[in-house]
Amino acid sequence: MRFALLFLLLPCFTFAQDLQSINKSFAKTVKQELSNKSIPGAAYTIVKGDQVIAIETFGHLDKKKKQKVNKDTVFRLASVSKPFASTLTTMLAQEKKFSLADPITKYVPEFKLKTPGAAEKIQLRHILSHSSGLMPNSYDNLLHENWSMDKVIKRFDRISPICQPAKCYGYQNVAYGMLQDVIEQTQRQSYKDLLTKRIFEPLGMDNASVGIDVYEQSSNTAKPHVLRKRVKTGRKDKNGKDIRRYVWRTVDVTPDFYKVEPAAGVNASIADMAKWLSANLGYNPEVLPAKLLNELTTPRIETKRDLRRTYWRNHISEAYYGYGWRIYQFEGYELIYHSGWVAGFRADIAYSPDLDIGFAMLMNAEANSISKLSTEFWQSVTESMSVAKLAQQQAE
Structure with missing residues (x-):
């Protein structure tokens, strides 16, 4: 029901140009945050419906080497694997x-x-x-x-x-x-x-896989990094706080959570995530029909602790869990979300059926920057929506 062209109820303007502008500014924010925290590598994507607005990549697969992250670089998704299992x-x-x-x-x-x-x-x-x-x-x-x-x-x-x-x-x-x-x-x-035959292949998720063996066989996989220490630089930020340099250590991929494949066993690239987002927005009904999407994103249990999440708490008014997805009310818009964290990796994915927009970010470091950046992206989108609504009201 909520996927039945709900976004047509919104004012008749497109976000495509707004998203290009948002992406231009957001890419600079991401680059600065990665630099501040010395995060080795990351990638994100923005989609509008079945259009890929942006795929941005940063840094390297391994801090010790110079191979750059690209759109096909494979990351561990950690708990962002759960939406695949539930689907x-x-x-x-x-x-x-x-x-x-x-x-x-x-x-x-x-x-x-x-x-x-x-x-x-x-x-x-x-x-x-x-x-x-x-x-x-x-x-x-x-x-x-x-x-x-x-x-x-x-x-x-x-x-x-x-x-x-x-x-x-x-x-x-x-x-x-x-x-x-x-x-x-x-x-x-x-x-x-089954996951490959029913989801990865039909959606063209060419780099997606399950398990540690496939991950280790690829020559284009991001390597995990854990925080070794934070070193004082002697400088202060604009708020007067000490600026510290983050020192990351490359570690081996651990097999522990690969043992629970539905919970944390999927590997994928940011290009794969763009296709997954569009499908969940309803643009591949032959693979993910509306009836399936509706059942997955129906609230099943309240998750009150999510209302206190760092970075998110000033924006979320309701929080539930469906089948493999968190369901938030973010600044008045429904946001379907999940995050992932295993040793050396972070992942975030979210889409809004109301706004017909999706966003995903992958990192090869255990940095909470990903939560900060994801929140900032959705805040930029909802603020842009508010400005557009106001402009339309004034024009009427």
């Missing part, structure tokens, strides 16, 4: 391959909780919306310790839920990873092959 899962459910009301124990019978009968109450829809009732980030620490998924799942019988399913929000990675079992058992194909 494939919901797509298959709409095709009657299984039901989102199925209990997860139907496919993962070894998943048990300390409270008798509690695991059987958790349905696939609760996994998709992080409303399973499990404690947030249950057993992520065991992924960091390189435990196998089989071993981690058997550990759940030591904990009890903190609420009934659908009654509270608790972000998960291990639980999200169990969606792979559902898909592979019912489809008799690997998760990565």
Whole structure:
């Protein structure tokens, strides 16, 4: 419903020229922020409907080398993988391959909780919306310790839920990873092959893949960087705060969260993300039909903590989670959003059905600059919209 040409209700002007102007200014802001924090490499894209307004790339794949980031450079998406998993899962459910009301124990019978009968109450829809009732980030620490998924799942019988399913929000990675079992058992194909056949290939996402093996085989992959230290420069910024130089260290790609492919296993380039954004805006209905998009972005559980997020809190009035997407009211406009963070990488993606605009950014460093820049982009867009509305009102 919200995807049925909702943007036609807006004033009859195009954002295309405004977005070009916004991009020109925003690119300078990004370049300055990356320089201030010595961030090795980054890329972003802006789309308007099915048009790519901009793809901008910055820096290098590896701080030690001189190969530049380009539109096809592959980054880890981290939790920006979740919208892909939710899309494939919901797509298959709409095709009657299984039901989102199925209990997860139907496919993962070894998943048990300390409270008798509690695991059987958790349905696939609760996994998709992080409303399973499990404690947030249950057993992520065991992924960091390189435990196998089989071993981690058997550990759940030591904990009890903190609420009934659908009654509270608790972000998960291990639980999200169990969606792979559902898909592979019912489809008799690997998760990565199905994602490639049903989403990557039809959308022309030529650099997108799943898993560490494919990532490491490419010659055009961004290398992860973690912060080593911050060094005083003796200079002050305009607010009188010390300016520090950030020193980043190149590290190896870690396999931990690749073990939960639906949660954090996707790799992609910024050119791929542009195509993914346009599809989610409704411009590839043969791949992502409106019925599917509507189900994915229907609010399922309130996420009040998001209202206090640094950089976002002055702009968001409502926050929910749907199926694999966060759903915000940003300055009065609906914004469908997700972020990602694994060792050495950050990723942000968002689109507004109301404005018919999408934005994504990828970084090969663990810098919170990405949240700051994403917020600044959407603030620029909504401010431009307000100015345009006012101009039209004055002209009438």
